[in-house]
Amino acid sequence: MxxxxxxxxxxxxxxxxxxxxxxxxxxxxxxxxxxxxxxxxxxxxxKPLGFDVEQLISVDLLPTSGAYRDTNYYQSITKQDIAKITAMDGVISAAYYNQLPIQNGGWNGNVQAADFPDDAVLARELRNIPQFYTSEIGLANLGVEIIEGRAFNTMDDITADFYTPGKRDDIVQNIILTESLAKAVFPDEICSW
Structure with a gap:
């Protein structure tokens, strides 16, 4: 060339x-x-997720009957399904979740401290935070470690009140924040993290 x-x-x-x-x-x-x-x-x-993904199996339960509109029926069938899954060989425990921590989409919302000023701009990391609902054994199934505070118990189950007309507005929910979200919402707090 x-x-x-x-x-x-x-x-x-x-x-x-x-x-x-x-x-x-x-x-x-x-x-x-x-x-x-x-x-x-x-x-x-x-990046580590904080729970043992290798030991988890996800099963989607999708209601197909109009009977599932009745909250009591829905809850009883869900409890029966979880009991049957738990009874299977090799299953340690089962719990319900509204969504999985590693899936895209789902339930989310903005999170801020109660004293957050109305005219302030919410930080990007506090927008569209995924919200997960589960039973008292849900976090234990994921292998999540509670650093401060306590895990859920049976008294934290708000399902019945959520679907009862007139009670939804009176619900006081106990919540668990991830360490990173707690630091973002309360950056000036001194905690044992």
């Missing part, structure tokens, strides 16, 4: 050479961007 002839052709065709260099720079830029995004995704996937 004659390098001199190639360089002479590139000098004579300046517009084509400019387009070629532009295409080459865009291609290299896209490749670098792809590598950065891939490394970021790998980093997120390798």
């Amino acid at each position: 004659n390098i001199k002839a190639l360089l002479k052709a590139l000098r004579l065709r300046k517009f084509a050479t400019g387009l070629l260099l532009l295409q080459l720079s865009l291609t290299i830029g896209l490749m670098v961007n792809t590598v950065i995004l891939t490394n970021s995704a790998i980093e997120k996937l390798n």
